[in-house]
Amino acid sequence: VDVAFEDWYLQHHRHVVTSLAALCGDLGLAQDATDEAFVRALAMWGRVQTMSSPAGWVYRVALNVLRRTLRRRELEARLLRRDAPPESDVVSQPEVWAAVRTLPERQRQAIVLRFVADLPEADIASAMGVRRGTVASTLATARARLAELLGEPMTSEVTT
Amino acid sequence: MIDLERAGADLVNETAVSTTPVAELRRRAARRTTRGRVVGTGAVLVTAAMVTVAMITWPSRGTQEVISRPASASVMPLPTPGSVQPEFLRDGTPVFVVRHRDGDVSVVSAISAHRPAGIGYLVGWCSSSRWFEDPVHGSQYDEFGVKTVGPAPSGLVTYAATIDSRGSVRVGSARTPAASSPQVSGSGDTPGVEASGRHCAGPNDPGTNLVLPPIDADEARTPAQVARLDDADYHLVTGVFVIADGNLAACPLPEPAPESTVTTCSAPVALRGIEHEGGTLDASVLETMPGTRFVALARPAAGALTDVIWVDGWNTGR
Numbered sequence: 001v002d003v004a005f006e007d008w009y010l011q012h013h014r015h016v017v018t019s020l021a022a023l024c025g026d027l028g029l030a031q032d033a034t035d036e037a038f039v040r041a042l043a044m045w046g047r048v049q050t051m052s053s054p055a056g057w058v059y060r061v062a063l064n065v066l067r068r069t070l071r072r073r074e075l076e077a078r079l080l081r082r083d084a085p086p087e088s089d090v091v092s093q094p095e096v097w098a099a100v101r102t103l104p105e106r107q108r109q110a111i112v113l114r115f116v117a118d119l120p121e122a123d124i125a126s127a128m129g130v131r132r133g134t135v136a137s138t139l140a141t142a143r144a145r146l147a148e149l150l151g152e153p154m155t156s157e158v159t160t
Numbered sequence: 161m162i163d164l165e166r167a168g169a170d171l172v173n174e175t176a177v178s179t180t181p182v183a184e185l186r187r188r189a190a191r192r193t194t195r196g197r198v199v200g201t202g203a204v205l206v207t208a209a210m211v212t213v214a215m216i217t218w219p220s221r222g223t224q225e226v227i228s229r230p231a232s233a234s235v236m237p238l239p240t241p242g243s244v245q246p247e248f249l250r251d252g253t254p255v256f257v258v259r260h261r262d263g264d265v266s267v268v269s270a271i272s273a274h275r276p277a278g279i280g281y282l283v284g285w286c287s288s289s290r291w292f293e294d295p296v297h298g299s300q301y302d303e304f305g306v307k308t309v310g311p312a313p314s315g316l317v318t319y320a321a322t323i324d325s326r327g328s329v330r331v332g333s334a335r336t337p338a339a340s341s342p343q344v345s346g347s348g349d350t351p352g353v354e355a356s357g358r359h360c361a362g363p364n365d366p367g368t369n370l371v372l373p374p375i376d377a378d379e380a381r382t383p384a385q386v387a388r389l390d391d392a393d394y395h396l397v398t399g400v401f402v403i404a405d406g407n408l409a410a411c412p413l414p415e416p417a418p419e420s421t422v423t424t425c426s427a428p429v430a431l432r433g434i435e436h437e438g439g440t441l442d443a444s445v446l447e448t449m450p451g452t453r454f455v456a457l458a459r460p461a462a463g464a465l466t467d468v469i470w471v472d473g474w475n476t477g478r
């Protein structure tokens with residue numbers, strides 16, 4: 001069981017961390033949320049490994065952990081009157097990911113799960129708790145909005 | 161031209177990710193499993209609410225767990241002789257794998273046979289006394305799932321189980337338990353009669369050392385998300401009970417939590433099997449349940465939820 005978990009963990013860990021970092025701009029938060037998600041996966045590995053989409057499950061847990069942490073951080077920032085958000089840790093094409101972070105949450109998640117996590121639409125649907133058709137339409141809307149925001153057209157879409 | 165495929169791949173390659181060693185994850189996972197057994201103050205309050213509901217709605221209809229799909233593909237690790245391990249079947253059904261002291265194996269459902277008002281509850285394993293116990297209503301079952309005491313109308317559902325050539329437990333189809341014969345002693349062992357309190361005595365805080373299925377509320381989805389899934393598996397769902405069309409229904413948790421309260425929502429999800437006979441809920445349930453938050457296992461059923469097993473309160477890590 002542990003060997004199977006370790007292989008799966010090493011296969012997905014970097015993508016989960018990077019996806020969460022793209023969403024929140026904070027690599028430390030992304031690492032913590034990712035670790036928490038994989039700890040939960042390990043604690044119930046017998047069940048997780050038989051799921052139709054273990055990757056979708058671990059992304060969903062990681063996204064939930066991240067969301068809760070960000071809410072707590074926002075509250076702390078308000079209480080401490082910390083107005084300026086911390087500088088982003090995302091250094092590769094930062095303007096693209098800064099634009100992604102301005103999208104509504106569902107569009108933001110769909111873009112990151114598709115292009116950073118490199119998940120197929122079925123796994124994205126599992127991670128987001130939506131239907132596969134919703135993933136496709138959300139991605140199309142998000143791509144159009146990103147093209148507007150960045151003032152450049154997108155390359156043609158690749159679907160899975 | 162923006163190439164998101166390329167941008168995503170570059171980001172993955174160029175971000176300085178450090179990988180936490182698996183051994184560290186394992187240590188944290190072990191701590192997490194232990195923490196899940198502890199009962200918190202909030203849990204006591206929720207449990208009290210559940211007991212109240214049970215008292216209001218009792219005597220129960222004696223609804224019996226019926227597993228509609230065989231779990232023939234479920235394979236699980238073999239516990240050591242004398243130990244018991246909570247697991248989930250492929251369809252999400254919570255079970256316990258019991259390795260008896262003589263080496264034989266049983267797989268029993270972790271869902272109590274006692275379902276007042278149609279709401280199910282989980283049982284926990286009491287290692288000090290080697291029995292399963294419904295911590296809400298007090299029913300007890302032996303390590304084979306046979307009911308020994310309490311209001312449950314029967315024993316636990318059990319599953320055919322064999323040890324395969326690799327030393328794993330292979331789980332087969334469900335066996336519906338026989339109804340237990342009525343007993344007449346006044347000590348709470350009559351079907352339908354509450355056997356109040358927790359009975360599992362342990363070395364620490366008596367009654368709190370039950371081993372329960374590891375449920376993590378953070379995995380829970382909204383009632384609508386689960387209701388529209390197209391399988392018949394158990395899924396973790398969280399929300400708020402409301403009354404819609406005279407019956408119990410579920411709304412998503414309000415935002416922000418926990419300050420907000422909800423007693424209505426625009427699109428409540430129906431909960432099948434929680435109606436009283438005649439399809440109308442008891443008036444006191446109508447007064448008690450709306451606004452109560454829950455975490456439950458439930459199966460999707462054509463836009464509604466069915467087989468609701470209320471799990472919040474003692475093992476969600478909150």
